[in-house]
Amino acid sequence: MGLLDELEQEAQRRKAGADDVERLKQEREASYRTQLEPGMAALYEYLLKLTQNLAFIKPRKTFTHAIAGYGNVVFAVEHEYDLKISSQPASKEIKLSFPCSVVTDECPSVEVLTSSRIKTVAGAFQRFHIGGITPTKKDASGDVIAATFRARGRAVLAAQFNADAETGLLRMTFANFDQLGGQLTKTATGEQFNEQMYDEIGRYVAREPNSLFREALPDDYRKQLRTKVQQEEMKRKWEAQMADRQRQELADLERQQGLAGKLTKAVEVSAGGLFGKLRGLVSKKDKDGDK
Structure with missing residues (x-):
């Protein structure tokens, strides 16, 4: 192959690569325009109605988040929602936030001893903007060596x-939903961004049962899992039956051995008595013969 042929092949390869990049870019932009952009508008309307209804009904919703060294902090949703949407030529953003107050009466009162442990727990409280620290004892140098913690705040x-349009994806981020200071993220394609996902998002926000962060499994794989579970269940039942049978057989064997032992003993006793009688008869005959 000549130099010119090699250069032409390289040029064609690069052109094909550039065409693929352009094609993927156009697909992402089309997905944004036809699915993600209208989907964001629909999600905003859904969340607006959801939060309005929740703010009106005010259902009691409580949940717990753990703080290391202290225990579970009980929170109650206040139903004061802040919902905003912003748009750019090729992007949209929705922000939703709401406060949750600490239910102090339902939180534990914990006494923490030693300065180092107190600093650790107090640091966690401060990091999560939680109050409720009461020093109860200090040493000679003025350092707190005993303190009572009972969470309060929000x-x-x-x-x-x-x-x-650049990524052609929806990116969701949830802060403090799963744990204090924690963040969960999830991405979805335009095809996945539909009314079912709006409902899952709404249920997650409202702390209702949902499957937003459960991975959807293909039907074939789900069927395989179901078959495997059934096989495991059959195996457990068979093993349980075999164990029951073995226990029964062992009990029968022990019972038979017990009966055999009793029978052997009875035969030995009977035989001993019979032989004793025979010896007595023989001894009597010998004495009679001597006479």
Whole structure:
């Protein structure tokens, strides 16, 4: 192959690569325009109605988040929602936040001893903007060596949704929903961004049973799992039956051995008595013969 042929092949390869990049870019932009952009508008309307209804009904919703060294902090949703949407030529963003107050009466009162442990727990409280620290004892140098912790204050739960033409994806971020200071993220394609997902998002925000962060399994794989579970169940039943049978057989064997032992003993006793009688008769005959 000549130099010119090699250069032409390289040029064609690069052109094909550039064409693929352009094609993928156009597909992402089309997905944004036809699915993600209208989907974001629909999600905003859904969340607006959801939060309005929740704010009106005010259902009691409580949940717990753990703080290391202290225990579970009980929170109650206050139903004061802040919902905003912003748009750019090729992107949209939705932000939702709402405060949750600490239910102090339902939180434990914990006494923490030693200065180092107190600093550790107090640091966690301060990091999560939780109050409720009462020093109860100090040493000679003035350092707190005993303190009572009982949580109070509030935390803000926040959700953010971003969709853009550059990635052709929806990105969801939830802060403080799963744990204090924690963040969960999830991405979805334009095809996945539908009314079912709006409902899952709404249920997650409202702390209702949902499957937002459960991975959807293909039907074939789900069928395989179901078959495997059934096989495991059959195996456990068979093993349980075999164990019951073995226990029964062992009990029968022990009972038979017990009966055999008793029978042997009875035969030995009977035989001993018979032989004793025979010896007595023989001894009597011998004495009679001597006479």
